[in-house]
Amino acid sequence: MTGNVWIAGGGVICGIGAHLQACLEAFAHMQPGMQDMQYLRSIHRGVLPVAEVKADNAELAARASMPEHISRTALLSKIAADEAWASSGLGARGQYRVGFVSANTVGGMDKTEDFFADYLQQPPTGGRLQQVVHHECGSVTELVADAMGIRHHVSTISTACSSGANALMYGSRLIRNNIVDVVIAGGTDALTRFTLNGFNTLMILDPAACRPFDDTRTGLNLGEGAGYVVLVSDAIAATLSKGPWCRLSGYANANDAYHQTASSPDGTGNYLAMKGALEMSGLQPEDIAYINLHGTGTQNNDDAEGKAIQRLFAPHYPAMSSTKSFTGHTLGASGGIEAVFAALAVQEGIIYPNAHFTTPMKECPLVPATAFSSGNRIPHVMSNSFGFGGNCSSLVFSKQ
Amino acid sequence: MNIYIQGMGCVSPQQTTDGPFLADIREYEIHRLKAVEPDYKQWIDLKLIRRMGRVVKMGVAAARLSLQEAAVTMPDAIITGTAYGCLDDTGVFLSKMISQQEEMLTPTAFIQSTHNTVGGQIALLLGCHAYNNTFVHKAFSFESALLDSIMILREGTVQHILTGGLDEITDHSHAILSRFGLYKQEPVRNTALLQSDTKGTIAGEGAAFFTLGTVMAAHTVAQLTGLTTLYRPADIPEITGALQVFLAAHACNAEDIDLLITGRNGDVDEDSAYEAITQALFPQTAVAGFKHLSGEYPTASAFATWMAARILQWQQLPQGILFSGAAPAKVRKILICNGYQGTHYSFILLNAI
Numbered sequence: 001m002t003g004n005v006w007i008a009g010g011g012v013i014c015g016i017g018a019h020l021q022a023c024l025e026a027f028a029h030m031q032p033g034m035q036d037m038q039y040l041r042s043i044h045r046g047v048l049p050v051a052e053v054k055a056d057n058a059e060l061a062a063r064a065s066m067p068e069h070i071s072r073t074a075l076l077s078k079i080a081a082d083e084a085w086a087s088s089g090l091g092a093r094g095q096y097r098v099g100f101v102s103a104n105t106v107g108g109m110d111k112t113e114d115f116f117a118d119y120l121q122q123p124p125t126g127g128r129l130q131q132v133v134h135h136e137c138g139s140v141t142e143l144v145a146d147a148m149g150i151r152h153h154v155s156t157i158s159t160a161c162s163s164g165a166n167a168l169m170y171g172s173r174l175i176r177n178n179i180v181d182v183v184i185a186g187g188t189d190a191l192t193r194f195t196l197n198g199f200n201t202l203m204i205l206d207p208a209a210c211r212p213f214d215d216t217r218t219g220l221n222l223g224e225g226a227g228y229v230v231l232v233s234d235a236i237a238a239t240l241s242k243g244p245w246c247r248l249s250g251y252a253n254a255n256d257a258y259h260q261t262a263s264s265p266d267g268t269g270n271y272l273a274m275k276g277a278l279e280m281s282g283l284q285p286e287d288i289a290y291i292n293l294h295g296t297g298t299q300n301n302d303d304a305e306g307k308a309i310q311r312l313f314a315p316h317y318p319a320m321s322s323t324k325s326f327t328g329h330t331l332g333a334s335g336g337i338e339a340v341f342a343a344l345a346v347q348e349g350i351i352y353p354n355a356h357f358t359t360p361m362k363e364c365p366l367v368p369a370t371a372f373s374s375g376n377r378i379p380h381v382m383s384n385s386f387g388f389g390g391n392c393s394s395l396v397f398s399k400q
Numbered sequence: 401m402n403i404y405i406q407g408m409g410c411v412s413p414q415q416t417t418d419g420p421f422l423a424d425i426r427e428y429e430i431h432r433l434k435a436v437e438p439d440y441k442q443w444i445d446l447k448l449i450r451r452m453g454r455v456v457k458m459g460v461a462a463a464r465l466s467l468q469e470a471a472v473t474m475p476d477a478i479i480t481g482t483a484y485g486c487l488d489d490t491g492v493f494l495s496k497m498i499s500q501q502e503e504m505l506t507p508t509a510f511i512q513s514t515h516n517t518v519g520g521q522i523a524l525l526l527g528c529h530a531y532n533n534t535f536v537h538k539a540f541s542f543e544s545a546l547l548d549s550i551m552i553l554r555e556g557t558v559q560h561i562l563t564g565g566l567d568e569i570t571d572h573s574h575a576i577l578s579r580f581g582l583y584k585q586e587p588v589r590n591t592a593l594l595q596s597d598t599k600g601t602i603a604g605e606g607a608a609f610f611t612l613g614t615v616m617a618a619h620t621v622a623q624l625t626g627l628t629t630l631y632r633p634a635d636i637p638e639i640t641g642a643l644q645v646f647l648a649a650h651a652c653n654a655e656d657i658d659l660l661i662t663g664r665n666g667d668v669d670e671d672s673a674y675e676a677i678t679q680a681l682f683p684q685t686a687v688a689g690f691k692h693l694s695g696e697y698p699t700a701s702a703f704a705t706w707m708a709a710r711i712l713q714w715q716q717l718p719q720g721i722l723f724s725g726a727a728p729a730k731v732r733k734i735l736i737c738n739g740y741q742g743t744h745y746s747f748i749l750l751n752a753i
Contacts, residue, residue: 389520
């Protein structure tokens with residue numbers, strides 16, 4: 001139950017890049033990833049923009065060294081987890097007790113929804129079982145763990161949009177309790193018709209590019225991808241030739257306990273999560289140099305998050321932005337992807353831009369960063385992930 | 401630091417929400433054991449009951465019973481484990497999406513389909529702003545929830561954690577899982593399941609919740625001494641080796657175990673593993689089963705934990721659970737050795753207080 005937990009590396013695949021460096025270039029060149037749907041089959045193609053990973057399953061499978069017929073969610077997961085591991089420079093995994101803690105929201109649903117169409121035509125014998133065998137969230141995690149030879153600890157978290165952040169918390173505890181030495185922690189989610197239609201029924205999808213924290217915002221865009229950090233103990237961190245990226249210095253998870261999908265008007269859960277993470281890291285609000293916002297772009301989410309930030313940070317606001325304005329909302333992956341962005345922000349002094357921002361929210365006039373910059377002095381970064389079920393999580397990354 | 405079970409609640413195919421402890425075992429001759437659902441009105445508003453999915457109601461009931469028994473009104477964390485999540489609402493939304501070709505859909509089923517619905521609803525009903533997490537890792541879902549609870553309690557900053565494991569069967573899920581050959585082809589009575597010696601098992605469902613704390617109280621049920629998981633063991637020696645390491649880590653050996661509860665489920669292949677483990681490490685130990693009562697499902701270990709803790713509390717073995725050996729006069733230490741499809745093993749150690 002002691003010691004620090006460090007970030008030894010990270011990997012991302014999402015709508016703005018097939019790897020982390022490509023994502024950074026997209027931020028620097030102000031190129032959000034939302035487009036007309038190319039890979040997902042849906043009647044909403046051409047109507048609802050999405051931030052898809054720009055590759056079909058055959059291409060992803062080749063890159064992941066996995067079979068093409070398995071869930072796209074597993075393919076994305078393996079690609080990002082491989083990149084995270086390689087970036088850590090830790091070498092052969094066999095030397096360590098390694099854990100894999102991955103989050104996702106709908107498991108192998110992309111395959112299940114194909115299966116189910118055939119199944120419903122001719123129940124109970126219709127549909128090919130191969131398409132539903134990896135339906136469970138945990139199954140997606142195990143496909144990747146098995147491909148990477150990870151057995152010491154394997155787990156899956158699903159708390160809707162905050163899932164990926166909770167994977168980092170649990171991974172950190174596994175290290176502090178000396179259960180494993182290293183944890184690959186984060187999340188993955190591919191676009192599915194199930195989630196696209198689900199969010200569409202809630203009427204929170206913007207038919208144009210989403211505008212987080214902007215007064216004209218009308219909803220979010222969905223995205224897909226995966227993002228993982230490599231968490232290591234003090235002892236392993238000391239062996240890293242280039243040193244760790246930064247330290248996971250604080251985290252907290254709180255529940256809004258207000259509504260199954262909507263945030264409370266004053267952002268109670270958001271406030272408690274941010275406050276708890278700050279307390280654990282032993283920091284004051286003014287110590288935070290940048291917040292990677294949850295910032296989905298819905299009226300309700302941004303309003304609640306903004307009010308909670310005002311309550312905690314006024315009058316010393318850090319720089320802030322929602323990278324979902326580039327990647328779309330990647331649901332179970334978002335906490336993982338944004339943790340990688342946040343950790344890198346500490347290491348390289350990056351402030352990410354918030355795309356499509358013009359007008360501050362009337363009720364809460366916070367102004368996010370609108371240009372990419374690096375080399376800033378950024379000792380501490382906060383990353384927010386809030387979601388359905390009232391689940392709110394915040395992480396704090398620190399230089400030392 | 402010791403960790404205690406301060407209260408428990410269980411909804412299962414047996415009468416477990418009230419009445420004496422497993423006094424009257426329900427017999428089934430079908431391959432799908434349905435949970436005996438309590439009258440939810442005692443815990444949940446009627447309007448909400450109509451909207452909630454079955455797994456959510458089972459979870460809320462088990463959680464409420466657990467808190468009630470522990471005399472805790474507001475837990476400091478709510479940690480849930482479910483392999484399948486809210487299958488019913490998932491199936492409803494999926495079916496409509498397909499049959500209506502993505503048009504004219506309504507949000508209710510989608511909203512309730514997310515895996516954290518149970519944890520979220522419990523928080524909502526209690527007005528609980530504390531830590532809230534949901535683990536969805538197949539047959540390690542409950543174990544991960546339990547491990548997270550143990551690790552958080554060890555940090556010493558919270559008093560009570562509400563944790564549990566639950567899963568439901570739906571018509572669709574049962575039809576699809578049956579096609580994987582998981583269940584028996586021939587009719588079997590659940591009370592004779594463990595001796596059946598053929599392929600396949602019977603399906604079950606249920607919810608078991610536990611209020612955990614670190615301070616012993618008058619109503620404390622049992623001590624949760626240890627927990628570990630083993631993923632994809634290569635062979636039996638790896639399982640027995642891991643078991644020995646686990647017992648040693650908790651300062652005991654195989655002879656100290658008064659009762660071994662295995663995950664024997666009537667499938668001849670899976671049961672042979674328990675047979676080998678028992679012969680290798682526990683030749684003299686009384687061995688009990690539980691899946692003839694609960695049916696097989698990924699979070700059935702939560703039912704086993706509930707049953708084991710009650711045995712320790714009441715010093716009483718329910719009828720028909722003993723598989724081999726003689727009932728011990730006193731039950732001080734119970735080891736649960738559960739397996740799931742040969743790939744997921746978990747060991748849970750409980751002590752009488």
